Amino acid sequence: MSRASSLRKLLKRHFALGLSILIAGAIAISAGHNSKGTASNAQATPPNPIDPLTDMQALVSLGARVAGTAATEKASQYLIDQYQKAGYETEIQTFTYPKFRDLGSSLEIGSQALEGWAYNGSIAGQISGRLVAIPNNGQPNDFASVPVKGAIAIARRGGMTFSEKVKHASDAGAIAIVIVNNEPKNVRGTLTTQPAIPVLGLSGADGDPLLERARTAVLTATLKVNTQKDAVARNVIAHLPGVTQPKLILGAHYDSVPGSPGANDNASGTAVVLAIARQLSRSFGQSQSPLSRQIWFIAFDGEEDGLQGSQAFVNRATPQFLSNLKGMLNFDMVAVNSTLQMEGSLSLKSFTRVDETMMKNPALRLGSSDHASFKSQNVPVLFFNRGYEPNYHSPNDKTVTPKLLVETKDAALQSIKQILK
Numbered sequence: 001m002s003r004a005s006s007l008r009k010l011l012k013r014h015f016a017l018g019l020s021i022l023i024a025g026a027i028a029i030s031a032g033h034n035s036k037g038t039a040s041n042a043q044a045t046p047p048n049p050i051d052p053l054t055d056m057q058a059l060v061s062l063g064a065r066v067a068g069t070a071a072t073e074k075a076s077q078y079l080i081d082q083y084q085k086a087g088y089e090t091e092i093q094t095f096t097y098p099k100f101r102d103l104g105s106s107l108e109i110g111s112q113a114l115e116g117w118a119y120n121g122s123i124a125g126q127i128s129g130r131l132v133a134i135p136n137n138g139q140p141n142d143f144a145s146v147p148v149k150g151a152i153a154i155a156r157r158g159g160m161t162f163s164e165k166v167k168h169a170s171d172a173g174a175i176a177i178v179i180v181n182n183e184p185k186n187v188r189g190t191l192t193t194q195p196a197i198p199v200l201g202l203s204g205a206d207g208d209p210l211l212e213r214a215r216t217a218v219l220t221a222t223l224k225v226n227t228q229k230d231a232v233a234r235n236v237i238a239h240l241p242g243v244t245q246p247k248l249i250l251g252a253h254y255d256s257v258p259g260s261p262g263a264n265d266n267a268s269g270t271a272v273v274l275a276i277a278r279q280l281s282r283s284f285g286q287s288q289s290p291l292s293r294q295i296w297f298i299a300f301d302g303e304e305d306g307l308q309g310s311q312a313f314v315n316r317a318t319p320q321f322l323s324n325l326k327g328m329l330n331f332d333m334v335a336v337n338s339t340l341q342m343e344g345s346l347s348l349k350s351f352t353r354v355d356e357t358m359m360k361n362p363a364l365r366l367g368s369s370d371h372a373s374f375k376s377q378n379v380p381v382l383f384f385n386r387g388y389e390p391n392y393h394s395p396n397d398k399t400v401t402p403k404l405l406v407e408t409k410d411a412a413l414q415s416i417k418q419i420l421k
């Protein structure tokens with residue numbers, strides 16, 4: 001569905017919720033809408049807190065929200081805007097972790113540009129020089145037999161580990177190395193040791209003819225290895241002014257895997273936590289619930305890279321802060337599948353709701369999520385999820401069942417009221 005038509009659909013849905021609010025909302029939305037269709041979503045405050053769908057759609061419209069990318073940065077800005085509009089103070093908790101990413105690498109020979117893959121662990125670099133073909137598969141004496149000093153080596157894959165071949169090249173004075181895969185397709189090799197020179201992989205289809213040419217002709221090439229070594233990620237923390245020690249943390253990760261818009265995983269959980277925050281705050285005309293002063297609302301980044309955001313949070317929290325928590329409620333994949341699971345720690349057992357069939361069927365159960373970081377610090381947890389679904393971690397994870405968002409929100413509010421009673 002294109003962004004323009006989703007906006008039209010949005011306006012129609014809210015029309016039923018009362019003209020005065022809608023008109024105010026419509027003016028805000030149209031004033032903020034621009035050709036890109038993304039930034040304006042931050043302005044388009046949904047006119048009704050009971051509808052987390054708008055926020056879910058705003059996050060999905062940013063595309064795959066991979067930790068360390070511009071999309072998650074935009075998503076974090078959207079969440080900050082929405083929490084602030086709902087009367088909360090926000091804090092960005094920035095953290096970094098090793099995450100190799102190839103931002104686009106290539107080899108240019110004259111007017112020919114070949115797409116290449118930076119090897120995992122390669123250093124970045126843009127280097128020009130003579131392209132020297134290495135005989136056989138790149139033993140030290142193979143490198144010594146050609147004028148590779150100060151040049152870019154091109155060698156065939158095989159006969160040793162990638163790291164050994166790269167070491168032989170740099171020991172021989174090469175300024176970079178191109179490794180040609182021994183199959184038509186390309187391969188992204190992984191280096192087990194930190195290389196001294198950039199390492200680019202070429203497919204056999206592109207690399208074989210080039211290797212042959214370099215054996216006989218004097219070729220000059222420009223190698224571009226464009227990599228990111230670490231991911232810089234952001235947790236978005238929201239709470240009312242002066243609330244330094246909450247009793248409860250409500251959390252959900254807002255990042256997604258590459259290639260997936262992450263509607264259910266996990267714009268759904270992120271939107272539900274935001275909707276709960278709105279409903280408990282003094283926004284949209286209702287009075288502020290005392291519960292809102294006992295809760296921190298957190299959108300975690302980097303969950304798909306191994307619970308990085310929640311781990312960073314607990315690592316920075318004091319033992320006192322963690323031990324004063326009555327619980328951490330985590331929301332992940334909460335808007336596809338009719339059964340809502342609320343799996344939890346023993347101390348929160350009376351608040352759990354689990355479907356035994358789902359529990360017994362590993363195919364339906366979800367792997368770990370951000371509550372695990374808190375559980376490992378002995379914080380009682382409650383994990384809200386609706387189990388596995390076929391669009392999981394795929395490009396098709398772009399829609400949800402809207403009413404399940406509201407059902408999850410209401411079920412969570414029940415638990416919160418009981419836990420904080």
Ligand SMILES: [Zn+2]
Nearest residue numbers: 265266332333
């Ligand atoms: Zn998830």
